[in-house]
Amino acid sequence: MTRIQGVAKKDAGLLLRAVYWFARREFGAVPEPLTVMAHHPKVLIASGRHELAVKKAVHGPLFELVVYRTAVKLGCSWCVDFGAMLMKHGGLDIERLKHIDEYATSSLFTDLERKALAYADAMTETPVAVTDAQVTELEQLMGRKQLIALTYQIALENQRARFNSAFDIKDQGFTSGDACRVPTH
Known part of the structure; x- marks a missing residue:
């Protein structure tokens, strides 16, 4: 409750x-x-x-993936549940989410995804642990505009997850059973 x-x-x-x-x-x-x-x-x-x-x-599979990772890292079960449901309905491979903690070594994730996920982890640390090398590398791989969007999305998920955690808001069952409550359009 x-x-x-x-x-x-x-x-x-x-x-x-x-x-x-x-x-x-x-x-x-x-x-x-x-x-x-x-x-x-x-x-x-x-x-x-x-x-x-x-x-x-700001949208796309990479953005959804880093949002999910941020939710996992912060332990926001509501965000994890809701995010997985949105990813499933977005047509993304949610089976990979089971291996999100092994992203650094898993062949299920591309090189760009691994770097973006490491960046999400660094942004979510307290204090923030982002390095100059991470920013430079991601900017070279994605371009400045996409890096700004990625950073914003990770920061926003930090806000959401911390709001939910402060009020002890837990998962709502969006992905339980065959539910996935989002209506298909």
Whole structure:
């Protein structure tokens, strides 16, 4: 159980009911972090707008992979569950996720993926442990624009996972059984 109970649909005003409807349509269930954030509607709306804008600007298999790794490293079971579900519905090979802890030596990951995952690990350390060599190498491999996007996405997942961890928000079963709650479009 979370440290702060989310706002129930029956207690939600018109705006929150609309947000809950949209979330249920998109994900098959209302994400619990959203219901907790609903106690502060302005923060919820700001966060939602930000997430939608980032989704349009930054996406792709490599970005999803580093987000997943960051969630694993921080121990955010909600983020791991939700991320795996999104990756599955994005057509990505989620079997590789079982080997994410062995990314550095596993042939399941490309050289670029291994370097990006190591970068995600370094960014997620406290204090941050990113080296000049990592930035230089990734910039050469990806280009500056993509490196900026990768860095932003890892930082954003750090924010999400730490928010969820602070409120003890656990996985919601998005990938349990045959569920994968996101409706296929």
